[in-house]
Amino acid sequence: MAKLMRERLFNNKKLLLAGIFFIGLFIAYLFSSGLYELLFNFDVNAPDLQHTGGEQVRQDLIQGRLKIFHYMDNSGYMNTVVPILIFAFSIFFFQEKNSVFLQKYVRGQSEKKVIISSLCSHSGIVAVYFYIAYLLYLSIGWLTMKDLTSPIPLNSFDPLFGSGFSERHLFLYYVIAGFFKVFLMAFVYCFFSCAIALVVRKAYLAILFASIYYFGLTLTLSLGGIFRPLMSYIQPAMIQGFDCYVYDPVLLIDSFRPLITLLIPTAISIILVVFTLKRREKIAF
């Protein structure tokens, strides 16, 4: 048992995926903030830079990008690449389902306990990996960025911690927001893709179906039209919405509003687990 847990925790491939997530945060910042353009693709001899000097302007613009607010603004990356990284973890669950599960059943362990504990431990490990990577990224940014303030008030957690919480404790704000938008997101969506892996016969199908849900629903709902009233509540990408809305006035429900998007994958996961537990193999003679 301890060996299985160790294998789940310290798998090289899982560490590689978490490493990709961590490095991806820096790459996302480099491109989304425009820093890449300024560092490698900036024309210092442009005609409209003669008065101040091209190099001076470039340095000024680079300094302007070294702000914690831009550094932590990685919602585009979190909504495009990260879901696939999370879904990829279901491959490990799928492998376990086809090998270890049967051995456990033979030893008399209950099917319900085996499935639920495996789902929870896989999802928990992904969530911890990603949250540690996020906290490491935040800490590096906090030590290296020049400007540690937010140009706009982030008032999502004001009902919980008092007015002006993000201005007084911006680091803590990002730690708490990260718990919701990284830890919980990773846990719920990994659980979701693993639950799909329970009922499909190929590992890639779990990633495919989970991706269809996440990206399909996000794109469909962002088209507007008749779906518009539902959008803020069920759009999967809204889990990243802790620093884009400024609520006026801010209510307690607003602190948790992005979490509503996690209800649907949670409900589907529960249905799939119950379906698996109720299912009986049909043998034809």
Next chain:
Amino acid sequence: MKKKKAAKKIGIIVVMVCLFTAMLSTALIAGAVEGGYASFRVSGRDSKDTGAIVNNAGNNPYYWVWAKPPTFRDKIVHQSIMHNSNHIDRSDVLMTYEGTTHQAKTSAELYYYYHINVKRQYEYDDYATVSGTWGWIY
């Protein structure tokens, strides 16, 4: 009969005054756009280049952005960045939340044309149209 004629006259005067006011205000607004500010309107998830304005405010001036407050939804944040006519950055990214005015320093040079590129900070949020105006600070 007399009352009808009087009502007609009043009606004509009211219409003329309205037309005159409309024409005058159009002229005033048109003059203001020429003189230093431009409007923008961004729908959905696109980013939008606004109309270009010549920089008469000096070298490295500040510019302001005002975002119109929404009516039926929560305020969202949008970001703008100044570009020269070759679409190269000439300012920091400026975050503005709706209903407020924010300003930022630029690297704009006198007598060159510049525009700002506006988009919502969070491109996956609710489908929304944001609008506002921007101009130089003299």
